[in-house]
Amino acid sequence: xxxxxxxxxxxxxxxxxxxxxxxxxxxxxxxxxxxxxxxxxxxxxxxxxxxxxxxxxxxxxxxxxxxxxxxxxxxxxxxxxxxxxxxxxxxxxxxxxxxxxxxxxxxxxxxxxxxxxxxxxxxxxxxxxxxxxxxxxxxxxxxxxxxxxxxxxxxxxxxxxxxxxxxxxxxxxxxxxxxxxxxxxxxxxxxxxxxxxxxxxxxxxxxxxxxxxxxxxxxxxxxxxxxxxxxxxxxxxxxxxxxxxxxxxxxxxxxxxxxxxxxxxxxxxxxxxxxxxxxxxxxxxxxxxxxxxxxxxxxxxxxxxxxxxxxxxxxxxxxxxxxxxxxxxxxxxxxxxxxxxxxxxxxxx
Ligand SMILES: Nc1nc(=O)c2c([nH]1)NC[C@@H]1CN(c3ccc(C(=O)N[C@@H](CCC(=O)O)C(=O)O)cc3)CN21
Ligand SMILES: CC(C)C(=O)C(=O)O
Numbered sequence: 076x077x078x079x080x081x082x083x084x085x086x087x088x089x090x091x092x093x094x095x096x097x098x099x100x101x102x103x104x105x106x107x108x109x110x111x112x113x114x115x116x117x118x119x120x121x122x123x124x125x126x127x128x129x130x131x132x133x134x135x136x137x138x139x140x141x142x143x144x145x146x147x148x149x150x151x152x153x154x155x156x157x158x159x160x161x162x163x164x165x166x167x168x169x170x171x172x173x174x175x176x177x178x179x180x181x182x183x184x185x186x187x188x189x190x191x192x193x194x195x196x197x198x199x200x201x202x203x204x205x206x207x208x209x210x211x212x213x214x215x216x217x218x219x220x221x222x223x224x225x226x227x228x229x230x231x232x233x234x235x236x237x238x239x240x241x242x243x244x245x246x247x248x249x250x251x252x253x254x255x256x257x258x259x260x261x262x263x264x265x266x267x268x269x270x271x272x273x274x275x276x277x278x279x280x281x282x283x284x285x286x287x288x289x290x291x292x293x294x295x296x297x298x299x300x301x302x303x304x305x306x307x308x309x310x311x312x313x314x315x316x317x318x319x320x321x322x323x324x325x326x327x328x329x330x331x332x333x334x335x336x337x338x339x340x341x342x343x344x345x346x347x348x349x350x351x352x353x354x355x356x357x358x359x360x361x362x363x364x365x366x367x368x369x370x371x372x373x374x375x376x377x378x379x380x381x382x383x384x385x386x387x388x389x390x391x392x393x394x395x396x397x398x399x400x401x402x403x404x405x406x407x408x409x410x411x412x413x414x415x416x417x418x419x420x421x422x423x424x
Contacts, residue, residue, distance in 0.1 A: 132209035135170050137243075137265060137309045140211065143170070143342070144331035150343025152333050153351065156182045156199050160348050161206030171333075173345060174203050174214035174241065176275070180357065181349040188274050189218040193231055196220075200239030213267050214241040218275040221246055225258040232264050245312065247273040249299030253306040260307025268303035270296050271337065272315035283360070285336070287316040300324050300332075312345060313337040315362065336362030392420035 133139070143150050151168070154175040155161040164172045178199055179191035196217045204212060214235055221228040232244045243265035246252055256266050271286045280286075287293040293316070300311050310331045313321045318338020325332045325341055334341030346363065349355035353365040354373065383389035390396055408414050 132165075132168070134209055135211040137211070140170065140310060140331055140343075150331055150333060152343055152345035154178075154345070154348045155203050155206070156348065158202045158206040161203040165206060165208045165210055169210050170343070171345075172203065172207050172210040172212050173245065174200050174212075174239075175245075175347060176215035176217055177347045177349075178215075181347060181355055187277060188215075189278075191217045193217050193220045193234065197234060197239045200235065200241050204240035211243065212241045213243040213245050214239060215245045215247070221252070221255055225255055228255040229258055229262070229264075232259050236264065243267055243309070245269055247275045249296070250302040253299075253302040256303055256306040256308055266306075266308045267310045267312060267333075268300070268306075268308035269312040269314065270299045270303065271313050274314075283315070285315045285317070287320050293317070293320045296320065297324050297327065300328060304328050304330050310342075313341060315360075336360060387421050396420075 140150055150170050152171040152173055153164050153169045154173045154177060155164050156174065156178045161172055174196070176188040176191050176196065178196065179185040179188045182199070183191070183195065185191065193216075196214065200214045203214075216228075216231060216235065220231040228246075235241050235244050244259065245267040246256060247269040249270055256268060259266050272283060273280065274283060277283055287296045296313075296316060297320070300313075303311055308330060310333055311324075311328065312333045312335065313324060314334075315336040316324075318340055321332065321334055321337035322340025331342035333343045333345050335345045347355065350359070350363040351365065352367040352369040353371075354369045356370070380389070405414075408416055
C-alpha cells in the first residue's frame with residue numbers, strides 16, 4: 076500500500092515536469108517567428124516564415140512501451156476506427172492506437188461486439204493504418220475469429236497484419252487461450268492480451284460486470300495474466316477489475332498493463348474514442364471520463380448548417396460559388412433560345 080503511494084507520487088512528479096516542459100515549449104513557439112525574419116522568399120525578399128514544424132515523433136515500438144513502463148511514465152492508448160481519428164491520435168501524441176472491436180457499437184450501430192466480422196474489422200483497420208504514423212497500431216481480433224483452434228487463429232491474425240496493415244493483435248481471454256497466443260507470438264505476431272471483463276462474452280457473463288472482486292476470481296485473473304505473459308503477450312489489458320487487484324497484477328508482471336476501469340495502478344490507460352469525445356450516446360460505464368464535448372459541437376454544427384440552407388444564407392454567391400466568364404451565360408441562353416431567363420443571387424440579409 077505504502078509502496079503504491081510512493082509509486083503514484085513519483086509518477087505524478089513525472090507528469091508535472093513534462094507538463095511544465097510543454098508549457099515552456101509553447102511560449103517559445105509564440106515568439107519564434109522573429110528568428111526567421113532574416114530569411115528570404117523565392118523572390119529574394121525578406122519574408123517572415125513559419126517556424127520549422129516540430130520534428131516527427133519517434134515510432135513507438137514494443138521496446139519503447141517497455142521502457143515507458145520501466146520509467147513509470149503512463150502509456151496512453153486510445154481507440155480509433157477511421158482515418159481522421161487515427162490521424163488525431165498520431166498527431167496529438169498517443170502511444171498506442173487500438174482499433175477496438177467497440178467499433179461494432181460506437182461506429183457500426185450493432186448492439187454488441189459479437190456481431191462484428193473479421194472482414195468488417197479489416198476494412199476499418201486499413202483506414203486507421205493509413206492515418207497512423209508514430210503510434211503502435213493494435214487491433215482486436217473479432218469474436219469468433221480465434222476460437223476454432225491455433226490454425227484458425229494464425230490465419231485470421233495473418234490477415235489482420237497483411238490486409239489490415241496493423242502491427243499487433245489483441246485477443247480477449249484468459250489462460251484458456253494461452254496456447255493460441257503462444258501460436259502467434261512464436262511466429263512473431265505481437266499479441267496484446269485482454270483479461271478481466273471480456274465484452275465478447277457479455278452474454279455468458281450475464282452483462283458487463285466488474286470482474287475479480289473475490290480472492291478466488293481475482294487470483295484466477297492474475298494467473299491468466301501470468302500465463303498470457305508466459306505465452307509471449309507484450310502487454311495486457313485489464314478491464315473492469317478492482318484497482319488494488321490491477322495494481323497487484325501489474326506488480327507481478329514484467330510486461331506493461333493497460334487499464335480500463337482498472338484504476339491508476341496500471342502501466343497505462345485505454346479509453347474508447349467516443350467516450351473521450353462525448354459522442355457516445357449509449358450507456359456510460361463508471362470508468363468513463365469525457366474529455367471533450369464533441370456531441371454539443373456536432374449538434375450546433377448540424378443545426379446551423381441546416382438552418383443556413385433553409386433560410387438561404389448558405390451558400391453566398393460571391394464567397395462560396397463560382398462565376399462565369401463575361402457574357403458566357405448570355406451566349407448560352409441565346410443558343411438555347413431562352414434570352415428572357417434571368418437570375419439574380421438572393422440579397423444578403
Ligand atoms: N462506448 C464504449 N465504451 C467501452 O468502453 C466499450 C464499448 N463501448 N463497447 C465494448 C466494450 C463494452 N464495455 C463495457 C460496457 C459496459 C460496462 C459497464 O456498464 N459496466 C458497469 C459495471 C457495473 C458493475 O458490475 O458494478 C458500470 O456501470 O460501470 C463496462 C464495459 C467496454 N467497451
Ligand atoms: C476498450 C478497449 C480495451 C476495447 O477492447 C475496445 O475498444 O473494444
